[in-house]
Amino acid sequence: MIVVVxxxxxxxxxKEIVAPWKGKHGGLIxxxxxxxxxxxxxxxxxxxxxxxxxxxxxxxxxxxxxxxAQFHLKPRGRHVIRVCRGTACHVRGSLKxxxxxxxxxxxxxxxxxxxxxxxxxPVACIGACGLAPVIMIDDDTHGRLTPxxxxxxxxxxx
Numbered sequence: 001m002i003v004v005v006x007x008x009x010x011x012x013x014x015k016e017i018v019a020p021w022k023g024k025h026g027g028l029i030x031x032x033x034x035x036x037x038x039x040x041x042x043x044x045x046x047x048x049x050x051x052x053x054x055x056x057x058x059x060x061x062x063x064x065x066x067x068x069a070q071f072h073l074k075p076r077g078r079h080v081i082r083v084c085r086g087t088a089c090h091v092r093g094s095l096k097x098x099x100x101x102x103x104x105x106x107x108x109x110x111x112x113x114x115x116x117x118x119x120x121x122p123v124a125c126i127g128a129c130g131l132a133p134v135i136m137i138d139d140d141t142h143g144r145l146t147p148x149x150x151x152x153x154x155x156x157x158x
Contacts, residue, residue: 007045010039010043010045010046010049011045011046011048011049013038013039013046014035014045014046014049014050014053015049015053017031017034017035017038018031018049018050018053018054021054022053022054028050028054028056028061028064029064029068031050031054032050032061032064032065032071033070035050036070036071036072040072040075040076041072041073041074041075041076042065042071042072042073044073047061047062047065074112075112075116076112076116076119077112077113077116077117077118077119078116078117078118079117079118079119079137079138079157080118080119080121080137080138081101081118081119081120081121081135081136081137081154082121082122082123082126082135082136082137083097083098083101083120083121083122083123083135084123084125084126084128084132084133084134084135084136085122085123085124085125086124086125086126086129086132087129088129088130088132088133089125089126089129089132089133089134090133091132092132092133093133093145093146093147094132094133094134096147097133097135097145097146097147097150098120098122099147100147100150100151101120101135101150101154102120104150104151104154105118105120105154107120108120109121109122110122117157117158118154118157123136126141128141128143130143131143131144132144133145135153137153137154137157138157
């Protein structure tokens with residue numbers, strides 16, 4: 001189920017998150033982490049509210065939010081699929097795995113399905129080279145993959 005949150009509700013909840021940090025030095029990263037924990041990403045309305053509440057230029061907030069890979073400016077799927085692009089995975093066919101996932105889901109790399117079920121991300125290395133090629137879905141590792149195994153794996157997360 002997708003929950004739509006209105007801009008006013010986002011602003012109000014963001015004010016609650018920011019309140020303990022007002023008048024204190026620092027705190028932008030923990031505030032952004034709390035906002036992302038609440039909404040699953042950093043909505044624009046939340047960033048505008050942080051800017052107003054803390055009197056920090058919006059550009060500075062976006063600078064922090066876009067610098068750190070942990071922050072996301074778009075909604076993400078319930079399940080994040082990470083496809084390893086390390087050397088062992090590459091040599092053993094990770095590009096074919098990525099192409100199969102893109103075909104099945106109808107998304108490109110770093111995109112989220114319209115139903116917010118999956119987000120697809122390439123990663124430099126998962127650290128499971130002995131199982132190459134490897135993907136992770138959330139915290140689950142799936143190795144020794146072939147393109148024909150991908151659909152049945154994705155079905156488990158539907």
